[in-house]
Amino acid sequence: MADRPPRRRDLAAMITPLGRALTAAELPILRAHNLSMWGYIVLNALDGRPAPTQAALANAIGADKTRIIPILDDLQGQGLIHRDPDPADRRARLITITAQGSRLRTATQTAIQRNEERVLAHLPPSTRRTFLRALDVLSSLPPNEITGAG
Amino acid sequence: MADRPPRRRDLAAMITPLGRALTAAELPILRAHNLSMWGYIVLNALDGRPAPTQAALANAIGADKTRIIPILDDLQGQGLIHRDPDPADRRARLITITAQGSRLRTATQTAIQRNEERVLAHLPPSTRRTFLRALDVLSSLPPNEITGAG
Secondary structure: OOOOOOOOOOHHHHHHHHHHHHHHHHHHHHHHOOOOHHHHHHHHHHOOOOOOEHHHHHHHHOOOHHHHHHHHHHHHHOOOEEEEEEOOEEEEEEEEEOHHHHHHHHHHHHHHHHHHHHHHOOOOHHHHHHHHHHHHHHHOOOHHHHHOOO | OOOOOOOOOOHHHHHHHHHHHHHHHHHHHHHHOOOOHHHHHHHHHHOOOOOOEHHHHHHHHOOOHHHHHHHHHHHHHOOOEEEEEEOOEEEEEEEEEOHHHHHHHHHHHHHHHHHHHHHHOOOOHHHHHHHHHHHHHHHOOOHHHHHOOO
């Protein structure tokens, strides 16, 4: 199984296990910061951005509206976010990250990206800048553009 | 949620959804070629390489030994592989891809990579070569090197 034919591997076959390993690398860091993966995703979606409604937030992170409620309850209980009535629509609530939430998000992301930088150090600096830029372009495409179903 | 702070996104947050969309793109192609995802992975692991034992094949594709049996039964039933006793160890069996299996693998991969090329066309040619090379390097690292658990 050692010698490989020179064909290129499928993108999916390269990307999927890499994503799995990078996600596994985040788990102990999230645990150390007392955050769930979804909690971290929510804080990332809130920090430095105008407060969204609960529905807009769910949509932005690709979670369904009922799934997001216990995550928000938990973050609010920890003092990481607060929820206030939307002045534009009294039935909706706006989610804001607290200063404590923002500090925790930054500390968690710093630790995650410190590990990622260690992984990226396997690439020469210029390759690595190009890689990150290309990944940013491809990962910003709508899923339909990738599946060809659009 | 429109304006983003200039911080870089986490690698995992870019790679995981991209991997999911690329895998979703493969499903209709595999279906059209009457192959399961695992069947395709097995054919890829066999084509152009010396015949492995069942155990070595399972190990190479990260499947467990019991899980691989029905996949091999199915591929053999379709005439895509055959299994012969290993002359070096009569209890072991060597797996070989058939000419038909090799043709089906090539046709499937050609269709999958045609879609991937369409996605990669969002990058300038030189960026795209660098991206593929970098991805090949990173995806060839042992998982322990990525999680930092090694």
